[in-house]
Amino acid sequence: MIQRAAPLLAATVVALIVIAATPAPVSTRDGVYTAAQAADGARLYAAQCAMCHGRMLEGTFEIPGLGDRFIAQWSNAPLSNLHDYLGRAMPQFAPGSLSPGNNSKIIAFLLQANGLPGGSTALPADPAALSRVMVQPADPRLTAGAVPRTQ
Amino acid sequence: MAEFRQVEQAGVERRAMLKGTLGAAAMMGLQACAPAARTERPATMMAPGRKTALVPIRITRDQLIDVKCCIRPLRAAGPNLGSDVVGDTLVIHNYGHGGSGWSLSWGSADIAVGKALSVLPREIAVVGCGIIGLTSAVMAQRAGLKVTLYARESIQQTRSFRASGSFTPDSRVALTDPAGPAFGDVWERMARFSWKAFRTYLGLPGHPVEFNDSYQLSDTPITRRVWPADPAITQSFATSGRPRQNSEFGHYSDRIRDIVPQAQPLSDEENPFPVAHARRSSHMIFNFASYAHVMLGEFFERGGQFVMKDFYSPADYAALAEKVVINCTGYAARDLWQDKTVIPVRGQTGWLVPQPEAFYSVRYRNVSLTSKRDGIVVMNTNPDLGEMLGVGDSMELPNVADIEQGLEILSPLFSPPVVERS
Ligand SMILES: Cc1cc2nc3c(=O)[nH]c(=O)nc-3n(C[C@H](O)[C@H](O)[C@H](O)COP(=O)(O)OP(=O)(O)OC[C@H]3O[C@@H](n4cnc5c(N)ncnc54)[C@H](O)[C@@H]3O)c2cc1C
Secondary structure, eight states: OHHHHHHHHHHHHHHHHHHHHSSOOEEGGGOOSOHHHHHHHHHHHHHHTHHHHOTTSOOOSSSOOSSHHHHHHHTTSBHHHHHHHHHHHOSTTSTTOSOHHHHHHHHHHHHHHTTOOOOSSOOOOSHHHHTTEEOOOOOHHHHTTTSOTTO | OOOSOEEEETTEEEEOOOOGGGHHHHHHHHHHHSGGGTTSOOGGGOOTTSOOOOOOOOOOGGGEEEEEEEEEEEETTSSBOOEEEETTEEEEEOBOBGGGHHHHHHHHHHHHHHHHHTTOOSEEEEEOOSHHHHHHHHHHHHTTOEEEEEESSOGGGSGGGGSOOBOOTTSSOOBHHHHOTTHHHHHHHHHHHHHHHHHTTBTOTTOSEEEEEEEEEESSOOOOOOOOOOTTOOOOHHHHSSOOSGGGBOOOGGGGTTTSOOOEEEOTTTOOSSSSEEEEEEEEEEOHHHHHHHHHHHHHHTTOEEEEOOOOSTHHHHTSSOSEEEEOOGGGHHHHTOOTTEEEEEEEEEEEOOOTTSOEEEEETTEEEEEETTEEEEEEOOTTTGGGTTBTOOOOSOOHHHHHHHHHHHGGGGSOOOOOOO
């Protein structure tokens, strides 16, 4: 019991320190991008990413999809990680060829496609600001039952 | 009276090859194996335009060792991959795969497991241990989740083991209108993913998945049968809750023509059967016994738990310790989840003693024989009903006479051939 609790306590302390030092983090559930960004992102995605990750973000047996699994993979970490990764590694045939602003637009599209809401503030492109946005998947309670059943 | 001549060579007994129109090439092939003809082309390397040497399939009544009946869970809008929240439990559905459950199992599991992952669980439950449940369970384990499988019975006793076992990904999988235009994309994703996943089982010991040749035979030229809508039939799924004619069924297989081998016509010279028209295709088949063994092996090796349990209502799902559950109860979901868009489609299979030496499949006058290592599957379908056969029929007891009739229909294909005398 004590052994289990110790790391948890340590993590809480660290988290409290981080929160104290910076503006309160927001979650991807809080509407962190604008609809206009997502629309631009969709166009960029279609041109630069869809040929590998699929029109419906479905991926293939070999290439990761950018749906549920992907959001799970990147969750509970700052969005700056994903932004940074896209800037370094994607699109795979020309890594780093997209501007930070365009990568933010693509992320806006990916969040939207994964059921995360938009809002009135645009998603920034600078790492410090992005590091305060925590990735969280959409709340299934909001979408369960409402999704078309074959989706 | 020549029958099938027995030939003894190098201690290996080989039944003479299927004759009818096929004899010469087959006999030549056999002779090529004889020591005197060692330098000649071996029987396995027939040149194009020559007949393929086939061992005839024994289809006498005494070979029939099992007849199984099964209900396909056709869901009008296609498989349910949506979710429900019951109490504090997220239930992700994965049922209603019609006549395509085996074929779509991996792609469908990939979608369901993705949905499960999206709430970041560490452990999940899977309810149902047919092909859909077992595949979902293994897929979730591969994603790092701890999985408990709850089911009334393990796969060997499920409807999944009463299928026939070919890659048939758009067999009664949805009705065009209720499924809507978007289903095609989802279907394609599932079919392509599954195809690749099955390929990873090729060549394994026990042959859980393999290909064999399938011959479509006909006395008349072979054409693709189309079922235009019959305006005289005014009822439909929309008006009556079940399809009323073939034109209501969705067909999607053209979307994956680029990867799935298509049938090729055989010339008279190539056709090994005593029938005027023949086409040959390679098709993927599932050996149920071996495949289940491999899958259960992976499931338990990864620490999976199996709990025998019967669920009476959705509320039982909320009582599970796991708060994320994938529901893979197949046709039973119609009652358990009160999903009346699941339509029973009865089907049955006869099983002949396995004949691995006659490893090919045949379809003639709407009777099919699929030679697999777990048995030779016989299906006798009604040419005039097409996909409507069995729709709405939940009588899940076999009718042996139908299978016997099927064997009769096929008997001319394998009737005693003429063998040249030396
Ligand atoms: C004649 C025939 C031939 C077919 N041929 C093919 C083919 O060649 N290729 C192909 O791809 N498909 C084929 N199919 C279709 C295929 O068999 C089905 O799509 C598939 O078996 C569905 O699998 P499932 O796992 O969803 O359901 P099932 O196999 O029915 O499994 C359901 C599971 O849920 C459990 N369960 C159900 N209710 C409860 C409950 N209340 N409580 C606890 N547990 C429960 C059961 O015990 C079982 O473990 C064929 C079907 C038929 C009838």
